[in-house]
Amino acid sequence: MAGSERRVTGRRAAVLGHPVAHSLSPVLHRAAYDALGLDGWRYEAIDTTEEQLPALVASLDASWAGLSLTMPLKHAVIPLLDHVDPLANVVGAVNTLVVQPTGGRRPTFVGTNTDVHGLVAALREGLGERSVTSAVVLGAGATAASTLAALAELGCTSPTVLVRSLGRTGGLQRAAHRMGVEPRFEVLDSSGASVLGRLAGADVVVATLPSHAADPVADAIATSGTTPGGVLLDVVYDPRPTALSAAWSAGGGTVVGGERMLLHQAAEQVRLMTGRLPPLAAMDTALESALATA
Structure with a gap:
């Protein structure tokens, strides 16, 4: 892969929820980062309650690419966002927070729905x-x-x-x-x-x-x-x-x-957070391997 395609390093992302240890989102997103050659990108699972969510969102800086949100946070995150895209607003549920750096001290938080x-x-x-x-x-x-x-x-x-x-x-x-x-x-x-x-x-x-x-x-x-x-x-x-x-x-x-819904919604999250076309085949392979092991 050309060096110009590998220059973005060090950004973070995570899936939040309570409980969240069972989530397969890390498997999917990490497989995408590997296939895309996004050196230094990290994706983790962070157990987060509704009460803990405001402080965590407030702590996000430009090193973050975004968050995946599962229950019970899909409604609770909405008041914490700068913008909510029309589909998520109509549905009333946000499962993706995209962090957009602005050049200032605080990035812009955009809520979307990839479900x-x-x-x-x-x-x-x-x-x-x-x-x-x-x-x-x-x-x-x-x-x-x-x-x-x-x-x-x-x-x-x-x-x-x-x-x-x-x-x-x-x-x-x-x-x-x-x-x-x-x-x-x-x-x-x-x-x-x-x-x-x-x-x-x-x-x-x-x-x-x-x-x-x-x-x-x-x-x-x-x-x-x-x-x-x-x-x-x-x-x-x-x-x-x-x-x-x-x-x-x-x-x-x-x-x-x-698991097919899980795969496709995660692929759309990858596109939104990285700006790259999601490597669906690599993500699918990683998901099937994780499910087979489980």
Whole structure:
């Protein structure tokens, strides 16, 4: 690689969250730095609570390239930013803080959302050239808001959102209003049996629930002999496959693992933080190796 491409050294980046020790972001970003020849670049995981976040962000200087943000920080970081890009503002969740040096003592902090990019890219792997006219989302958290934006980009602006409690959908409903999409909210019962028809008939199903929370739905699919017709993306990738992914695949449906979203959203973060085209193949290889080891 030409020396001019290797002259940028010493910048830092990190993933913040609580807990965060399990994060595979360091694997992905370090693999990208190695492939890009970014000598001296560092990427680490820093366990950070909402209460600790303001002080950490305030301490960032021009040696930093950016931060990846996971739960519970995707909302908490917004008031600490100088600018929030339109997509992140509409979604109401920032998963990437880009540090832009200004020549002064304090850099500018820009918040973006690469989860939407990751969701779209992952779903397109499963969809191929197929269009999306119907979709179901399981869950109502920050990832569900990004999912609504991703589905709108793919052509579906009226998905069904299945939640365990309608009383916890206020944030998602406000985000949907800002996006101009009109989801239908329905209750996901404890057994999951009542929603099988909706799941089986959807072009896309995106599960944004925590690990094992969708297991009752998986059991209902397996015991009912449901034949899914669309693509499932379960954002959880530990265990791999999840019970829902295994049941969906056994029924004949197409499954996209949650690690594909992780890969693509991280690749977009690399592009934003380094200004380089992300080395997707190198990042993919590192991710698969880490998952196989785990």
